[in-house]
Amino acid sequence: MLRRFFREWILQAALPLWLLVTFLVIPAAVQGRSMEPSLEPEDRLIILKAERWLNAWGLDPAWPRYGDIVVFKAPSDSEYAFETGPFGLRYRPYLIKRLVGRPGDRIELREGTLYRNGQPVPEPYATPDASSFDVEPLTLGPGQYYLLGDNRRVGESVDSRYFGPVRRQDLAGTVVLRFWPPGGFGRPPGP
Template identity: 35%
Template sequence: MSKDKIKKEIYEWIKSIGLAVIIAILIKTFIFNSTYVLGSSMYPTLHEKDRLFTNKVVYFFNEPQRGDIVVLKAPDDPEKDYIKRVIAIEGDLIAIKNGKVYVNNKLLKEEYIREGSYTYGNIKLKVPQGHVFVLGDNRERGASKDSRYFGPVPIDLIKGKASFRYFPFDNRFGFLY
């Protein structure tokens, strides 16, 4: 093989690798991100060390919906991210009383929390425009810093929707509901 052919081949490889790196950075920056779960605030839905794909594009086109699992910039610590479930959206009346959650005066069916869980707090408020009310699925006392602690969350703090658990490779692998 001639030196010119080798140089051309190396140049093509460098271009291909460079393009692949640029595409990967664009995808990670604008489309998907990987999220690593620390803590038990979303137990039993998510466990510590679960790894998730977070869709960053979905909220450019739609507002968060009740039931979405979202990654958000922590309102009480800008250096951290939290993962929580959207319980109520702007305009909803949220109430927590006697360990139960009510949205718009209707008892919220929460099949994702442990049976018999008691939701601590005594809250009654209307979610302001441009905000959501989030809770962790783990309702044990002190298990989750969420809207009971820091109030409704501005939508612009939401970084994406957790949509797929890709690790561990067990019966929990797959799409999140």
């Protein structure tokens, strides 16, 4: 009886589901306004995790790409890394932001304009009235990425401007599809 339960329920149902959400795709919901106007609060998304695993195994060194909307966790040593959930339990939530810097890049924000390696980066997806939140030039080290919310107004997005670069191992996947609400179905805007 126990052997049959293990074979039919665990191996035939739970294992494929675990493999799917661990290595391929997972659904997610947007919380907050940090990615407006590209993503709205409560948008439902599909996150592709396969590229992250291919990168970890050395098969896709180009991932993530500039402009990708990425799901990740803030650096664990940051004051922004943890939240308190039900029953007072602390956890490290996933965040959704846009990748603007890769290892070796020199990133700077001046008067609301992003500069990568000394060149201004066109960002048609970012809020047009972005704040003049300046960030001193920073060169990303090996395995470091810089992620910003599309809503750059002060206080709307806690991103790399606050907690600094994000390590490769804290990246979870790329947003590939918005499936809810129906009127917003499709790939979120990007470069």
